[in-house]
Amino acid sequence: MDTPVFRSGFITIIGAPNVGKSTLLNTIMHTKLAIVSPKPQTTRHRILGVKNLPHAQLVFLDTPGIHQPRTQLNRYMMQAVVEALASPEVVLYMTAVGQTPYPDLGFLQRHLGRRDVPVFWVLNKIDLLPPHEVLPIIAACDEKGFFAEVLPLSAHRGDNVPALLDSVVRYLPAGPQYFPEDMPTDRDERFLIAELIREQAFLLTNEEVPYAIAVEVESLHERSDGGVEIDASLIVEKESQKGIVIGRQGRLIKAIGTQARHAIGHMLHCPVHLRLLVRVKKRWKEREAILRDLGFGELS
Ligand code: GDP
Ligand code: MG
Numbered sequence: 001m002d003t004p005v006f007r008s009g010f011i012t013i014i015g016a017p018n019v020g021k022s023t024l025l026n027t028i029m030h031t032k033l034a035i036v037s038p039k040p041q042t043t044r045h046r047i048l049g050v051k052n053l054p055h056a057q058l059v060f061l062d063t064p065g066i067h068q069p070r071t072q073l074n075r076y077m078m079q080a081v082v083e084a085l086a087s088p089e090v091v092l093y094m095t096a097v098g099q100t101p102y103p104d105l106g107f108l109q110r111h112l113g114r115r116d117v118p119v120f121w122v123l124n125k126i127d128l129l130p131p132h133e134v135l136p137i138i139a140a141c142d143e144k145g146f147f148a149e150v151l152p153l154s155a156h157r158g159d160n161v162p163a164l165l166d167s168v169v170r171y172l173p174a175g176p177q178y179f180p181e182d183m184p185t186d187r188d189e190r191f192l193i194a195e196l197i198r199e200q201a202f203l204l205t206n207e208e209v210p211y212a213i214a215v216e217v218e219s220l221h222e223r224s225d226g227g228v229e230i231d232a233s234l235i236v237e238k239e240s241q242k243g244i245v246i247g248r249q250g251r252l253i254k255a256i257g258t259q260a261r262h263a264i265g266h267m268l269h270c271p272v273h274l275r276l277l278v279r280v281k282k283r284w285k286e287r288e289a290i291l292r293d294l295g296f297g298e299l300s
Contacts, residue, residue, distance in 0.1 A: 008057040008175035009089030011168055013122075014081060014108065017041050017065025019096040020124040024155035025049050025062040028165065032267070033185050033192070034062045035199035039210055041065060042202055044073070045295060046080040048186045050179045056169045057177050061088070066107050073285035076296035085111045090118050090171050092164075093147075096125040097134070102141050118148035118171045122164065127154040190217045191295065192267060197232055197260040197276070201245065204256055209244055212237045214284060214294050227271035230264070234278045237285070242278045253278060 013021045017040030025034050029049045035042055043064045051058040061084040064077040085091070091112070093103050103121055112119075121144065126134050134152050144150055149167050153160035179186075194215040202210040214235040221229045234256075236242050246253045257276045265272045284290045291297055 004055045005174045006055055006057075006177070007169055007172040008059070008178060009172040010059045010061060010087065011090045011092060012061045012063065012084045012088040013092045013094060014063050014066065014084070015094035015096075015122075016100045016104075017067055019065070019094045019099060020155040021065070021094050022047070022062050024092075024094065024122070024124065024153075024161070025060055027155050027158050027161055028058075028060060029184060031184065032263075033187070035195045035202070037199060037202045037210075039202060041067065041074075041077070041211065042199070044077050044080075045191075046084050050184050051165070052177075052181050053165070053169065056172060057175075057179065058165065058168055058172070059178055071285040072288070072291060073296065076291060079297075082111055088117060089173065090120065090148075090168050092120050092122045092168075094122045094124055097123065097129050097137060098125065101137050103143060105143055105146060119146065120149040120151055120164075120167065121147040123150070123152040124155050126152045127157050127159065189268070190220060193217050193220070193230060193264055194232065196263040196267065197234070197256070197274075200256045200259040200263070201234055204252060204259075205245065209236075209241055212241050213245065214290075216294065223273070225271075227273060228264075228268060229273045229275075231275045231277070234276060235281050235284055235290075236278060237280070237282060239280055242280050245278050 013024060015021055022034035022036045022043050026032050028051055033049050034047045043062060047062040049060045051060060063081045063084045066081060069075040069078045093108060095101055095103050138144060138150055151160060151164050153164060194217045198215040201213045216233045216235060218231045218233060223229055234245055236245055253276055257274050261272045261274045281290055
């Protein structure tokens with residue numbers, strides 16, 4: 001019997017904010033690599049997830065949602081999207097029912113140029129509709145001829161995700177194992193910890209406040225009792241936001257800390273001691289030095 005060819009490649013997930021791109025990455029990976037919230041623009045970086053199958057390695061790139069950048073932070077977020085389109089083997093263009101059901105191909109076509117990359121239309125959140133309402137959405141799209149495959153699925157429930165993986169593998173070329181099997185992502189622990197804290201801050205604040213917050217892990221120490229001690233700062237733009245994030249009698253910062261501590265403990269499988277500070281850094285979203293410390297603007 002012939003040995004099957006080993007296939008590999010990069011698969012970029014793109015789409016409007018909030019359609020479920022990060023949820024899909026997490027479902028595929030069976031672990032939480034990318035933070036998720038009901039608010040748009042939760043994802044600020046390119047997040048890589050390596051999925052190992054018996055005869056294939058699929059390297060997924062989750063990206064920030066496509067939007068018009070108004071700050072330097074947002075320009076870096078969009079740069080991450082554009083860079084993730086530089087040389088993928090497959091693109092998953094995601095939309096969501098009840099949201100932005102139809103793909104808008106302008107951005108994608110501008111950035112793929114004449115390159116012949118298979119693009120899948122992934123229609124997410126089909127769990128929100130009765131099954132007979134899903135196919136008419138696809139049928140009504142004039143652009144579906146552009147797509148190599150069209151896959152309705154529920155990233156949240158996992159429906160049709162195995163079929164998506166099977167289809168992706170069929171479009172991958174024979175290739176090497178790019179990453180060792182025990183390396184699910186290229187992000188380090190510090191990054192993932194900062195993101196888990198930011199996720200709670202995002203979930204527990206409203207209006208402009210979640211968008212004013214960045215998180216920096218200042219120190220990370222293992223303790224002799226097997227736990228870890230983490231000091232992290234929540235950076236905000238204004239004094240008034242600092243007051244909001246701290247909350248009355250410190251209640252909000254305490255809630256963020258408690259929930260983040262659970263999430264980090266779950267990831268690291270050990271007890272976590274977390275100290276959070278709130279710092280004001282005016283106009284941080286426009287300041288190159290601060291953005292660089294937060295991991296933006298690095299060429300990947
Ligand atoms: P992203 O901005 O595209 O990365 O979207 P997220 O993954 O952060 O998800 C945005 C919101 O949509 C979150 O509240 C998710 O829980 C929700 N969501 C994601 N996938 C699904 C799905 O398959 N079904 C439903 N009902 N909600 C989903
Ligand atoms: Mg996301």
